Amino acid sequence: MSKTSVRNGLTEQNEDVMNLIAKLPRIAAYIFRRTYFHDEHIEPDKNLDWSANLAHMLGFKNDDVKRLMRLYTTIHADHEGGNVSAHTTHLVCSALSDAYQGFSAGVNGLAGPLHGLANQEVIRWINKLRDELGGGKPSKEQIEQYVRKTLDSGQLVPGFGHAVLRKTDPRYTAQREFADKYIEKDDIVQIVRDLKDIVPPILQETGKVTNPWPNVDAHSGSLLMHYGIIQYDFYTVLFGVSRSLGVLASLCWDRALGMPIERPKSVTTEWVKQFVQEEVGQN
Ligand SMILES: CC(C)(COP(=O)(O)OP(=O)(O)OC[C@H]1O[C@@H](n2cnc3c(N)ncnc32)[C@H](O)[C@@H]1OP(=O)(O)O)[C@@H](O)C(=O)NCCC(=O)NCCS
Structure with missing residues (x-):
């Protein structure tokens, strides 16, 4: 009641x-x-x-x-x-x-x-x-440079880190897994895959990010x-x-x-x- x-x-x-x-x-x-x-x-x-x-x-x-x-x-x-x-x-x-x-x-x-x-x-x-690279699929080196540029300008890398999780x-x-199963070729999906390999070590280098792994x-x-x-x-x-x-x-x-x-x-x-x-x- x-x-x-x-x-x-x-x-x-x-x-x-x-x-x-x-x-x-x-x-x-x-x-x-x-x-x-x-x-x-x-x-x-x-x-x-x-x-x-x-x-x-x-x-x-x-x-x-x-x-x-x-x-x-x-x-x-x-x-x-x-x-x-x-x-x-x-x-x-x-x-x-x-x-x-x-x-x-x-x-x-x-x-x-x-x-x-x-x-x-x-x-x-x-x-x-x-846009900065003129479209298409950037190389891993170009993505790495862009991640570093983002951090150097004081911005966050969106999609990485978590307040509670300590792993991917x-x-x-x-x-x-859905993408691997159903999507054969897609430039943006491939960039997202590359980011998972490229971003965490760079965030770890900063020495302050508690969880460097990708989030949802x-x-x-x-x-x-x-x-x-x-x-x-x-x-x-x-x-x-x-x-x-x-x-x-x-x-x-x-x-x-x-x-x-x-x-x-x-x-x-x-x-x-x-x-x-x-x-x-x-x-
Ligand atoms: C999710 C988030 C808010 C968690 O914040 P938090 O619990 O304070 O994270 P941390 O303890 O790792 O933060 C420690 C430092 O690392 C920085 N950091 C954390 N994630 C970062 C990221 N993705 N890129 C750059 N710096 C980051 C924080 O800004 C903080 O810096 P400061 O000490 O200079 O203020 C944070 O990781 C973030 O902003 N991520 C990007 C935005 C995002 O993807 N949000 C969706 C979450 S599901």
Whole structure:
């Protein structure tokens, strides 16, 4: 029984979550078709599964894209609760805000370049590399020079590193295996393969990067590009639709388990002064 007058119990939460998951692919496809295809829309096909229907409503009919979308939506659902979008969704709803409010906050976090936007940044970065070299497939030496130039200019190499993982992201590996199985020849996919060999030793040379290995975002854009989904400003939206599966399912658990409102610990000014004195004393 809810302790407040707000519509926020487990039953309502489940209902909102199911509604959101059901409608998000359609909303995303609507925006996609409106933005890139003259506002011409495609009705869902009730015989298709959730992921294949997303491909279908975006306008991609062939089975290859549906197969890719099944992999894509599954691996982007979620992999642990501490990342920005998952944690934000949980945090906002811990105040008994509803699933719509929590999820919209979560996807705003996903929009940051250190998080979900990295999938767009990777393609933008690869396009710039190719533009600078006049197009085509760059050599490994040219890619290495470009990686070094990126770091020397104080920028991140998008698609590499992770706050928690300490090895190649299994979601990267799943996409790499998909590419090896289904894609024979593609310049961008090949650049992504080369980057996996070239970038980690260079990041290790810096002596500060905790995890130099590729993450999920290093690969996803190249697969979408290969199958004709070239509107890369939309990639983080696809990430967001997929992420709904994980973070919204977690909201049901939060309510079922009666998780309390979340709040980080605060410290006093005295504590800060003492901390600084101790740190200064030590150095
Ligand atoms: C994911 C990420 C935010 C993790 O951050 P983190 O936990 O602070 O990572 P680290 O502990 O390895 O960071 C230590 C240092 O290495 C740097 N670093 C980490 N990844 C780097 C990368 N891909 N390129 C260049 N420098 C990087 C950090 O900026 C930090 O530098 P600083 O001490 O000068 O501030 C970070 O690796 C990153 O920005 N990667 C690129 C963006 C990306 O692909 N995001 C998607 C993640 S799934």
